[in-house]
Amino acid sequence: MPFTYLNPGKPTTFKDRHVTKVAETVRTYEEGLKGEVGLIGLPSSKSSISLSMAANAPITIRTALQSFSTYEASTRRDFKGMTVLDFGDTPIHPTSVEETLERLHVSVLEMLEEEACERYVLLGGDHGVSYPAIHAFQKKYGTVGVLQWDAHHDVRNLEDGGRTNGTPFRSLIDGGLLAGSHLVQIGIRDYSNAKAYDDYCQKNNIHVYTMDDVEEQGIIPLVQKEITRLAEQVDMMYLSVDMDAVDQAHAPGCPAIGPGGLTSRELLTSVRIAAKHHKVKAIDIVEVDPSKDMRDMTSRLAAHTMMRFMYR
Template sequence: MRQYPYLKPANSPFVDRFITKAGDLIEAWDGREAGDVGIVGVPLSKSSISHSGAAFAPGSIRKALRAFSTYSMEEDLDLNDVRITDFGDIQMHITDIMESQQRIERVLYEIFAGHRESLPIILGGDHSTSFPSISAFTKANGRVGIIQFDAHHDLRNLEDGGPSNGTPFRSLVEKNIIEGTQLVQIGIRDFSNSREYRDYADEQGVTVYTMKDVRERPIVELVNEGLKKLSDKVDAVYVSVDMDVLDQAHAPGCPAIGPGGMDSQTLLEAVSYLGGQTNVKAMDIVEIDPTVDFRDMTSRTAAHVILQFLKGKRIGGLL
């Protein structure tokens, strides 16, 4: 077969023999044992209160992982030997949100229970996906504590709109899957919630750190304090990262953008620290709409959230 110099397949990326891209670590699940990390896409956003294309986020986050290397300059460590299994995306029902949530819970339970040595990272979707995801994780792991990064409480009542991206933690409490004392919220923002839901959080024993707390105290101090509140109550900790915890300048691709939020470095520092904790066993990333993002900024930050989480695991000897 005839060949020509300097020709390569169309749209193929530049390759540097000395750099491993994070996306290169991902391999499609072959039906056998999963790798060190297992990612699952949960492309549901029809349950969003506001317009949202978050169903497209799992693909955009995977794409963003191909933009970064596996080497941490700050810690002088390389994640190039981490095996990441991609289980693919859970197929959503076209019109039935409740059916979609049931599918999420059923599939994720099978993955959580069947691949216990694999660290699960769930790619949403809107925040409604955390309800079936945490429900499944609880079935597989016992009492679960939650560290939630979010601008909103997500404790809305279920009467006004049914299960939505504003109700996942209300659903978990009201269905007795968790108690309020098993939930720690970080980054709750001014003019983004109501007194009724703050009162509900207080009544249920939810630990709430506002953005004022984040501004006035070191983020690792807050996270560690939250973990201590959970330590004697739970068997495992699940981290839920709603990307709208970030200021709109740092996350333009969130459906519910707003000023006064967290900067990306603060979130990355917190996630890296959480990765190093033995009892932190899973993470989800939600609320990115790639259709309104700017130069994939928000998906790229989400990719960094994953890498910082894995870096923390490696530093802690957990990966």
């Protein structure tokens, strides 16, 4: 006899017939399926130079998608018809960072080879995942331009610890996979870097915008200017969002929090502006540590960042 109220094996959740949650638009990838956006988790944080559980972020960000609707009030558009194909998470090697990087690279490249989606969201992990991921996009699409939201340059030397979450862009540039002039860094903060790495950026013609630059120029004109410049020089563009670019008041769940960063609105608006260009094919969102978060504030902001990219 069927139960009156019980529904074994299924969660007890309220459902409003008029509301579609973002999580409801996510489907597990199967061969032959097509969608607008591909989603992959890159749960690696063993290369972090500070203690980090960012490997757990893909789970918490996906969970956060259950809290938000597909309706955009500012434009009166509903994205409930969009399909997000979830390719799952790459299993990392238990001890070898280099093997993990290879697995991440292969997984992203294989996802791209399926050609099932137009654009892609990659959920880290620490910022070290950007190196194998961008390398995969470079193999697939050709010349890549990168907009990096970050408090740090992430061009540390490799002699003091190998490939870490502080080395992805040095690895790409020194490896000939990314031209320095095709990298734009937004939100670089005082007292968060070394002069040697500022010198490296200047030597390699990396376009660096500090928080003072953001204050003086405004983040929207700045992003628009660099997107226009890159679009004339590259085959595709990739957005890399290190959540520690955001002020610790808005994103407490990062291993390297600090004051004086971007507001949540500045991050979301600038990502939306960048994502509108047709050459922007991907975004990674990294450095969310759920173990350090407060009421999932950072995971929820990461989910909104993902949505600003998808719903352009």
